[in-house]
Amino acid sequence: MNIEFVQNWFSQVKKGTLSYIILIILDEKEYYGYELVQEIKIHTTLEVAEGTLYPLLNRLKTDGIVESKWIEQESGIPRKYYTLTTEGRETLQEMKKIWSTLETAINKLQK
Amino acid sequence: MKKLNFTTPTAQKIYDDYFNRVTRCTRTLPLNDQLEIMMEVNSHIYEATQNTTPQTEVEVLVNALQNFGAPEEVLQPLVADKKVKQATRTFNPRHIIQALYLNISNGIGFVLVAILYLSITAFGILIIAKLIYPNHTGLFIGNGHLFAFGFISDLPNNAAELLGNWFIPVVAILIVIFYFLNTLLFRLLKRK
Numbered sequence: 001m002n003i004e005f006v007q008n009w010f011s012q013v014k015k016g017t018l019s020y021i022i023l024i025i026l027d028e029k030e031y032y033g034y035e036l037v038q039e040i041k042i043h044t045t046l047e048v049a050e051g052t053l054y055p056l057l058n059r060l061k062t063d064g065i066v067e068s069k070w071i072e073q074e075s076g077i078p079r080k081y082y083t084l085t086t087e088g089r090e091t092l093q094e095m096k097k098i099w100s101t102l103e104t105a106i107n108k109l110q111k
Numbered sequence: 112m113k114k115l116n117f118t119t120p121t122a123q124k125i126y127d128d129y130f131n132r133v134t135r136c137t138r139t140l141p142l143n144d145q146l147e148i149m150m151e152v153n154s155h156i157y158e159a160t161q162n163t164t165p166q167t168e169v170e171v172l173v174n175a176l177q178n179f180g181a182p183e184e185v186l187q188p189l190v191a192d193k194k195v196k197q198a199t200r201t202f203n204p205r206h207i208i209q210a211l212y213l214n215i216s217n218g219i220g221f222v223l224v225a226i227l228y229l230s231i232t233a234f235g236i237l238i239i240a241k242l243i244y245p246n247h248t249g250l251f252i253g254n255g256h257l258f259a260f261g262f263i264s265d266l267p268n269n270a271a272e273l274l275g276n277w278f279i280p281v282v283a284i285l286i287v288i289f290y291f292l293n294t295l296l297f298r299l300l301k302r303k
Contacts, residue, residue, distance in 0.1 A: 033151060034158035050159075050178045051185030054151060058189050062196070070150070076113045077157040078150065 014046055019056060020099065021046070023084065023092045026066060032079035033057070057082055065091055112150050115157055122168040125176070126156075133182045137190055139209045144193045148186065155179060187213070199298060207297070220296065227293040234286045237261060241278050250274045250281075 018040075025031065025039050036057075037050045060066045065088035070078045084092065114130070117123040133152055137145045159175035166174075179185065191213035198210040207228065214221045240262045241248040249272035251259040263270075274281055 049180030
């Protein structure tokens, strides 16, 4: 097996699916950054530097897919909560259809 | 922004050093963007230090910072995106150059923008050169074919300048065209 090839391929898959995973998680409820990272870690085996999530969230925000708000905490350190916009929910539905089609196609090919 | 306080001086120093690095990474951005990033990193580090198994303060902090990643690497795309936004909004040459520098690795599009921007600067220099060295700056032909557009220090004897007093208006029109193309390309890249 070519380990390097597989690692590169997995790195590309990870890069391409992280935004989809974030949208699926945010569809459930609003999350703050740290909590979102932990949720990704719980549900997937993706090992990402936690800080890489923020450029991605900023890009999703610029594209109008998520929105954010600061909420003050008793500790004095506020949390920034992210939530899906209406456009974000519609985008996620479309992504789910594409993912499902792709999954079916790959499953057929693998048989 | 309320910064975190640690009881051990070592932990405090590690935290302060890390935030100095975050400040250095974001210093080219407007103050509100800098503050937004600092608050988000601070909030993440705080939450990470609160949600961990009991260890020493230094261990907890070092783990949290390691998991977040080096600010120079993980924050670079965020700073680059925000810088492009600022450059598109203001079209200030300083912000454009900084945005190009931060995004140059993001693809051929930004390299093209950088070349167009350099050309605009070069055309501006040519206008000044035409005023100072009118005989050595222009569109030159020799032996019936085009051979130079710009400044030539050693002119061949058979070289003739074609544009004369029209050189400056032609270059000014080129600057406008290149500036328009650059703005268009920059906005298209930003939308990507």
